[in-house]
Each structure stands twice: as C-alpha cells, then as structure tokens.
Amino acid sequence: MKRAPMRTSMIALTAAMLGGFVLSGFVAAQVQPQPLLPEQASWFSPPAVPALRAAWLVGAEQAAGPYLLRVRLVAGGRFPPHTHPDTRYTTVLSGTLYVGFGERVDETAVVAVPAGAIYEAPAGVPHWVWAKDGDVEYQESGVAPTATRLLR
Structure with missing residues (x-):
C-alpha cells in the first residue's frame, strides 16, 4: 500500500475541518431566536x-x-396570604415588591425586594x-x- 505524502494528508485534513466549520456555521445561522413578548401572552386576573x-x-x-409566570401588581395592590405546592423563585423586574411570610x-414584618x-x-x-410604593412586575x-391556595 502506497502512503500519501504528508503534505497531501494535511491539506485534506484542513479542508475537512474547514468544511465542518462552514457547515456548522451554516446550521447555526439557520436557527433564529423566537422571543415571546409579554404583550403576546394571555394575561388573566384572578377574581x-x-x-x-x-x-x-x-x-x-x-x-x-419548568414554568415562568409573569406577574404585574398595581400600586397598592396585595396578593393575600397563600401557599404553593412547589418552591417558587421570584425575580423582581421593576419596582419594589414587599414580601411577608405567615398566615396573616x-x-x-415585610421585606423589601427591589x-x-x-x-x-x-x-x-x-x-x-x-406593591406598597408603586407598580411592580415580577416573574416566578x-x-x-x-x-x-389562598388561606382566607
């Protein structure tokens, strides 16, 4: 069996690698993010x-x-004492949310979460x-x- 010269093998390897990079770049270029704007969501208010x-x-x-729930609470608005069966992580997006723990x-005894x-x-x-000080938007x-489950 005759071996190809080293130079020819290196050129072939380089061409294969470049082809792979170009192909993977082409595939990546075809994926476009599809943002979900809050205005496009179905908003509801609990009675x-x-x-x-x-x-x-x-x-x-x-x-x-997994889920993400976006919430808007108007200035002065409260969500009364309640529980959830799962642990929730809340990120305040705008305003300051005051949080209290307990059944009443x-x-x-509130904590300001900016x-x-x-x-x-x-x-x-x-x-x-x-939402003691003004409108608040947060995400759970x-x-x-x-x-x-409301406690009252």
Whole structure:
C-alpha cells in the first residue's frame, strides 16, 4: 500500500475541518431566536385579586415541567396570604415588591425586594406580597404541576 505524502494528508485534513466549520456555521445561522413578548401572552386576573395580572410565559400550571409566570401588581395592590405546592423563585423586574411570610398580613414584618433581586418562597410556606410604593412586575419560576391556595 502506497502512503500519501504528508503534505497531501494535511491539506485534506484542513479542508475537512474547514468544511465542518462552514457547515456548522451554516446550521447555526439557520436557527433564529423566537422571543415571546409579554404583550403576546394571555394575561388573566384572578377574581379574588383584581389588582394582579399574570401570564404563563413558559409551561403551565398543570403541565409537568419548568414554568415562568409573569406577574404585574398595581400600586397598592396585595396578593393575600397563600401557599404553593412547589418552591417558587421570584425575580423582581421593576419596582419594589414587599414580601411577608405567615398566615396573616403583618405590614411591620415585610421585606423589601427591589428590582433585580430574587426571593424564594418554599413549598407549603404561607406568604403574601404587596406593591406598597408603586407598580411592580415580577416573574416566578418553579416546576409544575403547581397551584396557588389562598388561606382566607
């Protein structure tokens, strides 16, 4: 068996590598992000809390898997004491959200969570939120199935 000269083998290897890079670049160029704008979401207000509007951006309340729930709470609005069966992580996107833990509202025992901050509401732990200083927008994430159980 006759061996190809080293130079020919290196050229073939280089061409194969470049072809792979070009092909992978072509495939990557075909993938386009599809943003979901909040305005495109289906917003709803729970009957018991008209000051709140929410939209499932990823996943759903009863569909197994991760979810993102976007929430808007108008200035002065409150979501009364409640629990969830799963741990929720809340990121405040704008405004300051005041969070209290416990089965009763106690305005002296709230924690201010400013825009950019995150807080955790462990599964089954009663908590409530308040847009004390102005409108607040936040996003909750967790793993469904989930639910919200009001304590009153």
